[in-house]
Amino acid sequence: MVPEAQRIFTGLSLYFFPNSDANKVRKRRIEKAKEYGAVWTKVWSNNVTHVIVDNKMTYQEVTKFLKLDTLPPEIIVVNETYLFDCISYHNLLDPKARYYEVPGMPTSSTVVEVAKLLPSELSSLNSSLPLKPAKNDIQILDTPSASVESGDVHQGQNDPAQDNLLSPANGTPNEPENISFGYNDELSAIMKESQSLKHIPVDLEDEDDTASLANSESDSDDDSKGNPSTKPKKSWQENFQCMDKHDGANTDANPNSETIEILQQMSEFYDRIRDQWRTLAYRKAIASLKKQSQRVIFQEDAVKLPFVGHRIAAKIEEIALTRGLRRLDNAKLDPHDQVLQMFMKIYGVGISQASQWVQQGYRTLKDLEKSAKLSTNQKIGIAHYDDLQLRIPRAEVEHHGAVVRDALRQMDPEFQVTVGGSYRRGALSSGDVDLIITRPGADARSLNISAIGTLVPKLESAGFLVAALAKTSKDTGSKWHGCSKLPTSDVWRRIDLLLVPWDEMGAALIYFTGNDIFNRSIRLLASKKGMRLNQRGLFKDVMRGPGRVKVTDGILLEGRNEKRIFEILGVPWRPPEHRIC
DNA sequence: ATGAATGACCG
DNA sequence: CGGTCA
């Protein structure tokens, strides 16, 4: 219970609709309201002062249920957002504000400016966390109540009382054994060997939880293969079938998408100011949050998620509670940060260079072109700045791959070209085209000769490759970065040619398929097991001398076969589409 | 208090 | 080698 002085709901009698605490989220909401002094009225009566309507419900459903034509005018009807906002502003807000309107409500909507109620403490959010403006505000204004809350439909889902969001549906919370879900004994045994693995891999581990949760219910929106069988010994792919293929496409489906979006921006912000670890921390927290099927609002819930500590948990709560008012932030945004962001999107420009330019007074791309000292690549990056920001539709990625494949096959039909990167993870669009090139039996040198020596010049004269940004110098070098364009289009695309010796194909596929968080996780797992995974293979017995200097490369365990690498690591195979964190 | 992935390219 | 990128 909060201190008496803060009990802003004292004297209120709340009637919820639906008026039960069977739903977990609503239950939480009710508890919270009580903490702030409200009384929960379980039976409809004259005493009711407020009706709190679930976001998915309409006014008509309320009246129909209560068998009334309209509710008495003195009774305040608001949606569920109202309570949160009141709590966050330590004030009873104007219930007529449009954010709190219940669909179908007869009254004329009066837009009330809630701005003046913003307590000073909240403005600290703005200064400490520069966020991108506009974009979000629009979304939020449009859909004040759009958060997809799993209502009673999912009731069965997280039944085990009010305990934490992560506890497996079947087990005791905090049970260390959560690793053994649904995997065969061999794998379980390997996983168990090291308790410390419990927290490591963002995905390897948490998804086990998620998977088993989803497994014990039929969790709705899956599109593909098979139906949910609860048989634990079924192939482990079943465990993942409920996973989204998020990749920028359907983030709106997530009940926490608004929060995630903001956290994402914070992560990007820290990235910009070169705080690599905070950036990473945020990304891991986001990955965690993405896996929640329920809206996470309060700190105490958020902190239970892996990789969400008290600082981020507090921010999650703040974001969840104050959304819809963020339009007030618009004005303030460090203009330097804007420029920085623009410069950093130039190919060949990182935070360091961008900061220097800003420092030196450059403010536009034209400024740079006119008087800054630019590397060759930066010139290309600026000249084709707009093109290179564009996402590449999946079909076009495919097309670029096909051009290269055809050219190679003309040289030798044995060549294999795999489109990697986000494309391989199933993304509908990509930032660049990653092509993994190999040939049975080929080593680095022979690939280099044919690709760099023959293929590239050939494609250049064909007008397909239009710029070389980075090519490997050594004759065993394995990559070529540049730009390409289809004959049918004038848009330049970033393309990477990755030359992979036949024996390293498996490791390379993992590496070039990502995503990066997934790669980190799996590599970390490897190192915890005394192995080392890089783009060339999985090794054991890596010796390191003083100062972390590598003495031995270690003994190659596997490089050629992607699945084997997973196997040796004791990680259940997951197809590329499921390597998104 | 401390570590947090790794390798390659560029200049 | 440090900075940057993937």
Added chain:
DNA sequence: TCAT
């Protein structure tokens, strides 16, 4: 910023 998180986890150890």
